[in-house]
Amino acid sequence: MASIRERTRKDGTTSWAVLWRDADTGKQTSRTLATRADAQSLTDFLNANGQSFVLAAQAASKMRSTAPPVATVVSEHIEGLTGVSAGTREKYRRIAARHITPTLGAVPVDTLTRTDVNRWVNAMTVAAKTKKNVHSLLSAALTEATSRGLVDANVAKGVKLPTGEARREPVFLTAEELDLIVATIPEARHKLLVEFLAGTGLRWSEATALQVADLDLAQEHGVVAVSRAWKRAGGEWVTGAPKTARGRRSVVLPKTLTAQLREHIADKTPADLVFPSREGPLHNVVFHRLVWEPAMRALAGQLRARPRVHDLRHTHASRLIAAGVPLTVIQRRLGHESIKTTSDTYGHLAADADVAAAAALD
Incomplete structure (x- = not known):
């Protein structure tokens, strides 16, 4: 523990020396101050920060700073973003509330150090991808703070992030496996939804936001117009634009699926949802718990791998x-924005198909 000793100088004046064994160097250290109050302040900071003068100095600096705290800087950055949807802004608010504010929120932004950021990153117990997204939000806010003159540099920039766990590989179901899943699901409306997702490739948020008016089933091959998707905003589910600009699209339906949909919507109005729950919109978490998970448990050991709805x-x-x-x-x-997304996800399958095509010519 740090202690204070009163000393009398040769000229008769008094000074106060703070003595401690520094945690960073391991050496007995002292510092002389002009007033008892200053000596007590340093002693308190040292005792509160494990006898580390570096940490004590940082703590003192934070107390004296007049800069806005990190939480305010991040919040102002989020609210000032342009070109983002209400759902995206709400997602950023949740990220900040869960992962940034509890640890770094109260720190004056001009006293935030690279060490603070490194410790914060290392302490996050989330997936590598989530950690990257959270860090990106903080770094973007600090870059803006730099341009505003609040800080000299972005201390989060260049922080090395863990590569983390391996990406979960997609499960590609065979026709037989898909038929098995459909046969295991009890309700006809849920069977059709599974067949629709596999037959169109629509995202869950797009398929469950479809209205009857979005379907043109007059021809043998029907067409579905995708123009909206469910998004989270203000704690509620609302419909907005699809995930990407290319998400607005028309998708041609297989013949069998077209016929099934005609029968399915026969007693619905144009404004009705194509795939609702009994109470309203059908949310993924509910479908997963009440339909998908029971089907997966019933099929345990019968599929090559356990698939997700996606x-x-x-x-x-x-x-x-x-x-x-x-x-x-x-x-x-x-509805991929870039061909790179399609190629990165499925390119290896295309290569395999090309090899099979070449082999067929041998």
């Missing part, structure tokens, strides 16, 4: 690739 979208893409459909067509059908 793997129905992957399965759709894999079937198109196996049929020789170009990646550019698949990109438009899935």
Whole structure:
């Protein structure tokens, strides 16, 4: 523990020396101050920070700073963003509330150090991708704070993030496996939803936001117009634009699925949801708990791998690739903003299909 000793100088004046064994150097250290109050302040800071003068100095600096805290800087950054949807802004607010504010929120932004950021990153017990997203939000806010003159540099920039756990590989269901899943699901409306997701490649948020008016089933091959998706805003689910600009698209339906949908919507009005729950919108978490999970438990050991609902979208893409459909067509059908997304996710399947095609010519 740090202690104070009163000393009398040769000229008769008094000074106060603070003595402690520094945690960083391991050496007995002292510092002389002009007033008892200053000596007591340093002693208190040292005792509160494990006898580390560096940490004590940082703590003192934070107390004296007049800069806004990190929480305010991040919040102002989020609210000032342009070109983002209400749902995206709400997502950023949740990220800040869960992962930034509890640890760094009260720290004056001009006293935040690289060490603070490193410790914060290391302490986060989330997936590597989530950690990267959270760090990116903080770093963007600090970059803006730098441009505003609040800080000299962005101390979060260049922080090395862990690569983390391996990405979960998509599950590509065979036709037989998909039929098995559909047969295991009890209700006809849920069976049709699974077949629809696998037959169109739509995202869950897009498929469950569809209204009857979005379906044109007059021809043998029906067409679905995708123009909205469910998003979270202000703690509520609302419909907004699809995930990407290319998410607005028309998707041609298989013949069998077209016929099934005609029967399914026969007694619905144009404004009705195509795939509602009994109480309103059908949310993924409810479907997963009440329908998907029971089906997966019933099929334990009968599938090569345990799929997620989103793997129905992957399965759709894999079937198109196996049929020789170009990646550019698949990109438009899935609503990917960039062909790189399509290629990165499914390119290896296209290569496998090309090898199989070459082998067929031997």
